[in-house]
Amino acid sequence: MSAAAPPVNGGFGSAAHVVVLGIDGIAVPEFLVELQGGRLPNFARIRANGRYSDHTRAVAPTWSKPNWASILYGADTSIHGVDSNDWRLDGPQAVPSIVGSAVPFPNLFSVLKAQEPDSATASIYAWPGISTLTLPRECVDFDREFADQDRKTIDCAKAHLLSAKPRLTFIHLDDVDHAGHDHGSGSEYRAALRTTDQMLGELLETIEAAGMKETTLLLIVSDHGRDSQGKDHGGWSLSEIETTWMAYGAMVPPAPTPETPLSTPVSLVDTSPTVLHALGLDQPLEWRGRPVLEVFGVKPKWVWAESAVRKQAA
Ligand SMILES: [Zn+2]
Numbered sequence: 387m388s389a390a391a392p393p394v395n396g397g398f399g400s401a402a403h404v405v406v407l408g409i410d411g412i413a414v415p416e417f418l419v420e421l422q423g424g425r426l427p428n429f430a431r432i433r434a435n436g437r438y439s440d441h442t443r444a445v446a447p448t449w450s451k452p453n454w455a456s457i458l459y460g461a462d463t464s465i466h467g468v469d470s471n472d473w474r475l476d477g478p479q480a481v482p483s484i485v486g487s488a489v490p491f492p493n494l495f496s497v498l499k500a501q502e503p504d505s506a507t508a509s510i511y512a513w514p515g516i517s518t519l520t521l522p523r524e525c526v527d528f529d530r531e532f533a534d535q536d537r538k539t540i541d542c543a544k545a546h547l548l549s550a551k552p553r554l555t556f557i558h559l560d561d562v563d564h565a566g567h568d569h570g571s572g573s574e575y576r577a578a579l580r581t582t583d584q585m586l587g588e589l590l591e592t593i594e595a596a597g598m599k600e601t602t603l604l605l606i607v608s609d610h611g612r613d614s615q616g617k618d619h620g621g622w623s624l625s626e627i628e629t630t631w632m633a634y635g636a637m638v639p640p641a642p643t644p645e646t647p648l649s650t651p652v653s654l655v656d657t658s659p660t661v662l663h664a665l666g667l668d669q670p671l672e673w674r675g676r677p678v679l680e681v682f683g684v685k686p687k688w689v690w691a692e693s694a695v696r697k698q699a700a
Pocket residue numbers: 410411449450451563609610
């Protein structure tokens with residue numbers, strides 16, 4: 387087996403398109419049961435040929451909106467101020483963001499548009515809360531909400547990818563989270579994971595059919611885990627704060643040893659910085675995350691957990 391080619395510019399500007407597939411509320415233990423049982427073939431393909439971390443950290447509180455905000459804003463709750471699912475820019479705020487109480491925080495869409503006004507952006511989502519985060523509305527060229535309807539959401543995303551080939555596409559699916567809230571861990575939750583896997587397969591086929599396979603970075607991200615019963619979230623337990631994160635595309639070399647997880651500690655706030663890095667764009671200083679360069683084959687310079695210093699101290 388020949389060594390993989392060294393990454394060019396650390397992956398900066400390596401993607402012409404980015405698709406972020408958001409899947410609400412993935413509990414890693416349940417996900418791994420299905421994956422290891424061979425019942426999530428498309429996720430398995432992503433992980434075998436891309437990179438992933440099942441120890442990706444959400445932010446507190448582990449509600450959906452603070453975490454989708456952290457994903458789209460490249461920053462933590464203390465910076466962006468989105469502290470509950472009820473948060474609105476024009477509503478009461480416990481702590482305003484660092485850019486001010488009435489000013490939209492720089493988000494993935496607005497930051498892209500500031501640098502590339504003519505690039506096409508799309509946000510297609512099953513949870514209405516998403517649209518409160520992507521302000522101003524003009525930064526999203528194609529904005530579609532399908533409340534609680536994953537099938538309509540993915541069908542719309544597929545059609546739009548084929549016709550418009552956006553520079554940035556954000557997709558949010560919600561059925562996995564609903565299954566958890568309604569049933570907790572178990573057969574219904576796992577069935578929702580399998581349905582989502584089928585939708586991921588359709589998305590991969592669409593990216594190929596659109597002629598975007600070689601130029602698209604696909605990030606798969608969830609916003610939080612679940613409590614020990616698999617039902618709720620919002621608290622401060624490891625199973626709620628940990629979730630999964632995956633990267634896949636021609637610019638993402640497989641792990642040196644197959645299916646080895648990323649050694650870089652990943653936070654949800656690293657998602658948008660990784661997107662901008664792949665697109666060759668700069669991130670604003672208000673963001674606190676960093677691109678996960680290991681995704682692009684850049685060997686981490688120094689990871690504390692792997693260091694000789696830590697081994698000596700142990
Ligand atoms: Zn959620």
